[in-house]
Amino acid sequence: ARLVVLVSGGGTNLQALLEACADPSYGAQVVAVGADRPGIEGLARAERAGVATFVCRVQDHPTRADWDAALAAEVAAHRPDLVVLAGFMKLVGESFLAAHGGRVVNTHPALSPSFPGMRGPAEALDYGVKVTGATLFMVDAGVDTGQIVAQTTVPVEDDDTVDSLHDRIKVAERTMLVEAVGRMAREGFTVEGRRVRFGR
Numbered sequence: 061a062r063l064v065v066l067v068s069g070g071g072t073n074l075q076a077l078l079e080a081c082a083d084p085s086y087g088a089q090v091v092a093v094g095a096d097r098p099g100i101e102g103l104a105r106a107e108r109a110g111v112a113t114f115v116c117r118v119q120d121h122p123t124r125a126d127w128d129a130a131l132a133a134e135v136a137a138h139r140p141d142l143v144v145l146a147g148f149m150k151l152v153g154e155s156f157l158a159a160h161g162g163r164v165v166n167t168h169p170a171l172s173p174s175f176p177g178m179r180g181p182a183e184a185l186d187y188g189v190k191v192t193g194a195t196l197f198m199v200d201a202g203v204d205t206g207q208i209v210a211q212t213t214v215p216v217e218d219d220d221t222v223d224s225l226h227d228r229i230k231v232a233e234r235t236m237l238v239e240a241v242g243r244m245a246r247e248g249f250t251v252e253g254r255r256v257r258f259g260r
């Protein structure tokens with residue numbers, strides 16, 4: 061399966077996918093990595109792995125909708141079977157979902173439906189939950205609302221800070237991402253209502 065991965069930052073989730081894809085039995089290849097900003101470590105990781113990269117910045121387009129359509133076209137040019145948002149910090153819009161909807165997954169550092177949005181680890185800490193985690197889900201028009209593909213749990217420790225908790229989540233998140241994307245690639249998947257099943 062051909063994967064296009066979109067990143068906005070450090071790209072540790074991307075790195076885990078690149079390493080998994082180095083084994084042919086994994087059943088997927090990262091064919092391109094895109095970002096909404098230049099100069100980030102995620103893009104450098106792709107370049108070091110010899111993977112094509114592109115940057116699509118909102119400010120280079122007259123409207124957000126134009127940016128979304130341009131991003132959709134850049135992604136489409138690489139003919140992905142699956143698009144993985146791995147720490148991509150922008151919401152994709154109508155054109156993107158029209159082109160790629162149903163085969164776009166995103167990873168969220170909380171147990172959906174708890175704590176959607178950008179502050180999952182901080183909100184889990186503030187709320188005082190004892191268990192949090194990460195969620196891989198199908199991207200739809202909402203914020204972290206799509207059907208759940210996989211989840212993994214992580215304990216919250218008494219002395220956690222946002223950073224220590226997010227770091228622990230990210231370790232589990234990477235494992236979940238690599239396992240679930242590999243299964244989607246090798247086995248296929250079907251979506252029925254809220255349920256996602258591996259297999260064709």
Ligand code: GRF
Nearest residue numbers: 069070071072073147167169
């Ligand atoms: C991940 O925890 C992701 O879920 C969140 O930001 C982090 C990205 O990390 N949205 P990285 O760029 O993959 O290192």
